[in-house]
Amino acid sequence: MVMERSAKQGIRAVAAEAGVSTASVSRALNNPDSVSAPLRARIARAVETVGYIPHAPARELSSRRSRTLGAIVPTIDNTMFARGIASLQKYLSSVGYMLFLTTSGYDLDAELEQARNLVSRGVDGLVLRGDCHHDGLRKMLADYSVPFINVGIYRPDRPYPCVGTDNEAAAHRAALHVIELGHRRIGIVSALQRNNDRASARVAGFRRAMAEHGIEMPPQWHVEVPYTLDDAREAARYLLGLKDRPTAVVCGNDVIAYGVLLEAERSGFSVPDDLSVVGFDDLDWSRHLRPSLTTIHVPTGDTWQRAGEYLVRHLAGEQTIMHHEVDYSLIVRESTASPTRSSK
Template identity: 65%
Template sequence: MKPKSVGIRDVAKHVGVSTASISRTLNNPESVRPELRVRIDAAIAELGYIPDAAARALSSRRTRTIGAIIPTVDNAMFARGIEALQTYLSLQGYLLLLSTSDYDPETEARQAQNMVSRGIDGLILRGDTHTDALRRLLASQRIPFINVGVYHPEKPYASVGGNNEAAAWRACRYLIELGHRKIGMVAALSANNDRATARVAGVRRALAQGGLSLRPEWYIEVPYHLDDARQGARALLSASDWPTAVVCGNDVIAYGVVLEVERRGLNVPGDLSVMGFDDLEWSRHLRPSLSTIHVPTDEVWTRAGEYLVKSLAGRPVALHHEVDVSLVVRESTARPRRTPLRKNPIQAHRS
């Protein structure tokens, strides 16, 4: 037999309140007293009431759905951020709709159009490299959006993140303070990636201030994969002269560099100091543990969700928010050898 459906009137009768109170709890939980909200939530769970999303959308002109477009799911940092975002949105009664762009602005614009056609209320985007068509679409549909992973207070678009250029400058400056004068970089692909571009700019600025430069043969761009990072390390160490320290575009790239250095019988940090960026969970468990820049990923994505929820509720919220990033010193960085190793590491590996 088909089970009897439970309606909003049944919930209201069970709690002893009006259907309007139930509706407010579902559509705007923060407008209801906490003790009443607890009672209503308990009644909904007990009775097995499932709100009609379509009916709610028609009455409120909202679907309580937030879209998020990230470059890829094959990145621990994005996975962690999305988990934090979904946890926050769920507590606010919102659904998360997720898509990927593969770092392609045109793909991102198409995915955004698909999300808008499905009635999203707000949108979270990674970085600030978007097509003009996407910006026009969001403006014409009056859909609030926020860029995560960047902090651009001079722009009219909402942003939440750290200052990538300043953070990379600090990472490189630390290596210079240790005494390194031969510093390279294995960066992420900079095309359509303003975060990667800013980090490269920060490293170059720190080197320039120290009277140094980033030699062309010591600068390599790779995708966010261990195999590609290891290949980048091979290229870096293939010359007769190589750096004593390297700044990596993120922790995953740093893992690949460390693995390749160790595979060749060399030592981190004795033969090469390695600096990461992001401070993923594995970074403190590696041996050697990874020196890196800590980025509060959970906070970034939670604040992005908070911005949209408050904006949609008509509540005041800051357009830009800068999160604090910090240098974390661990085992993968040290002062350079007084007598630098001169033998080509590839030859050493083959001998």
């Protein structure tokens, strides 16, 4: 099997695809300046088509493990990712593993390229964020038998290992909270949904809760933003500036909720008297703000540690559970209340 994969994925396959000699492929990969730019581009296209990863066949021929794992996250600017990576690295260090970290910027092509880089350097497995990936990435992991796990989601209907919260159900609970308080004018400030299945699931959960209670949300009351305070504040400024505005806003994560809270205060609105705000994740600052933030608590550290445990156990040949659901809980604090008569 190793020999078949090696022949299929190796330099000979690249040479055949590009219509050149194996020596030309070797020169292009090891000393790019020694071949012309058109030839480099031709060979690069062949490498992409074949799915060849330099040095990966040699890795397969060895029975030794590198005791390293790779993790690809969208960004390290998000506090939640930083917390998760810290927990993962702490666990891996305790069992003698090293972690290589890269970022993708929510770009599926970039994630594929980073995965190739990590596999070519001999990592034993990969931790990936969510289940929105390039088809080429899934094929590469299958071709090279690289174990991986999707972290931050719970999708038992998918044939891939995962550990995380049911984002749709958790967001449904968040929206249900403000509905139970009496709000029917509810807006959404979500993360950008493109290449982000967690954000999409949370929006779906918010909308399901509203639909179940006969609440129709005007299209302009849903704003998508990057995970930054500035963008969240801009979204809140827009919503609060509408003549017909919501009395409650459910947010895609806590950072977005912080931006909404800050802008509400700056614009002269009282939270929760004039506006109720709900977050998602329960970051450390959420309980220290004034008003403190009502949010969905997700045990981020435990989630990422479980991802590491799954891969370590899988690599050791132990029996593992492919789909692991992590519980969430609604934490009610000071940022939500029943709508006042003046805000209705």
